[in-house]
Amino acid sequence: MESVRFSFPAPEIDESVDELRKEVRAFLKEEVRSGGFIPVTDCWCAGVDPDFSRKLGQKGWIGVTWPRQYGGRDLSALHRYAITEELLVAGAPVHAHWIADRQSGPLILAKGTEDMKRNILPQIAAGKCFVALGLSEPESGSDLASVRTRAARVEGGWEITGTKLWSSGARHCQYMTVLARTGERDPDKRHAGLTQFLVPLDSPGVTVRGIRDMSGVEHFNETHFESAFVPDDAVLGAVGEGWKQVTSELALERSGPERFLSTFIVLEKAMQHSAAGMNGHQAAVFGSILARIRALRAMSLGVAALLDQGHSPEIEAALVKDLGTRLEQDIIERLREFWPIQMKQGYGDEFQSLMSDSLLRQPSFTLRGGTNEVLRGIIARGVGLN
């Protein structure tokens, strides 16, 4: 019998990480105090503020792991981890740059042309350039390999035709990474013939339309490409390698703190409200949630450490996302016992408003970035069931 064993080592955290964390925390506290931003729940998806992103860019807190020559600071993944945690728990409006910082930037760094690296990465790091993800389509969700958007070869480049759906934040973005079919569909090789492109969203033939979500935020979008021309050097990575690139990109983004801290701001405020008069039952509810957060954080940091050591902890990362996103939902369900959610925007009360926004946003937690059902399939296959 084979054994399923995981280990979640402690990452090496040097003083500079703690110092950076303190610096970020102090900055955010001052921003909240001075009205620079109002904390929002699920801030990495629902809080869009390009000016705030620019401020973070000026601070040097975007793209920190990238080489200096491309606008980065050569810092470790742990430095980035600390920054993102602090932003999340403060409910800071970080959505505009989040995707570019987390995955498009690293993708460009790994697969992009020298021009992309030189021209785009520094702009991202400055908080001035944002990138959307063009994966899902009207007919392709979980079954991403079935995408129909096509890129046809034309002189000097490619013509892209199709529709991308649900792209977060695209209206604020300058670019979209588009997964398109460049080879014929082959039922035996479903993952072949796909290519990623880095498409400027102001290209002729591209239109972006906002879609309002159930929480009232116009955060995702529908993007049409009508024979939109992109030059040859818009190919991101290699032609035909799109599937491999996308799956490794998605695997990378599964284990970060945004997979268990999206509703932490609510918990923080709830504790503030009840700390002084906490009874035994409340304490047990809070304690059980906090324990799970601590354990998930140990797991997520463990994955970061494994990545740092050069491993590829794919199952572990999928576990963080499956467990963490369900916890984010549970937090709100469990706090309802003490603060029922009834009125729109909590009747104007700041805390109640965070509660109701969280409830309205939580269905998305276990969908975005690949549904939990799909993740559980990955986990099951990972331990030998297929």
Place this chain on the structure above:
Amino acid sequence: MEQTDQLILDTAHRLFADQCDAETVNRAENCETPDRLWQAIFESGLTLAWVPEAAGGVGGSLALGFNLIRQAASFALPVPLADTLVANLLLAKSGLSVSAGCWAAMAFDGHEVPSLLQGEVSGVVEAASGAPGATVVVVPVLEKEVVRIATFAPSAIDMEHHESLAGEARSRIIFDSAIPSQLSAPVDGMTVDGLKQFCALVRACQIAGALEKITDLTVGYVRERHQFGRPLGKFQAIQHKIADIVGESALTGAAVEQAVRKLSAHPVPFSGDSDMLLPLATAKIVASEAAGRVTRNAHQAHGAMGFSFEYPLQQYSRRVWSWREEFGPEFYWSGRLGMAVASGISSHGSNHGDGGTWDLVSQ
């Protein structure tokens, strides 16, 4: 972990695998003492893993002992190795002599400890572990708020032996002005609460080990067993149960590993300091919650086979069901963790960032 620790763990693994198959575990519960397992453990010196070399022990790290305990639990080892490790650690920490080649009983169950008055011990321990077969009974006692360690020969005290849900020995011991055979000086920094926290982590590690085994058993079973012409593991409903099992088990592992690291960095492991409460409570809460979730899914995936005595799953289910209650179930530790964070916040003022919930839980 150090290299020598890993060597010891590997040796222990081989020993357990050789000497403790599923049948041995079932037979032990039917009163057939696993003599060869006993002997092999004594010869290997594993019971002395936490005893310093100067006192004749192995001098292993805290991490080594906790890993041994986790590994032993993944074999449902039907011997009081964990209890003896802890008892011997208490003896060593308090400067008392430790014997090799025998079991030691832990007369401590997380509740009130007997009191010491003018050299005599009085009180009741409801659920001492490892007492039958032990050569020495180790009991923490309190005198004027100070903890000392006392030892007794089993013949010198009143014991009623019972069995836990898992068939593990739990004994009621009545100390009635009993005179210890050894009595330590007050142990520096040791508190009853600190002991309880430590033992809660021991149980959490045991649960972690057992859950790993349950995961292996279940994954193995659904790969082998066919229905409707395919392995059960092909059915998505079953795959999702497996993913849940794997997740809860991995989360438990992460929580206990983190707690062991924190405890290892602490100068006094039994202090019960407030900065240890969070990691230790976290481990016991997550482990105890996982115990219920994992066993439910594992039994469902096994069908009737998992419900039979002969098939090994039940040895692990019954163990985690009893371990989750011992030294405080998840409800108890959740309450304490919640209160600790709440009072941390109130005493700092309620400003996020210093003494806020995040500040406290992210340490």
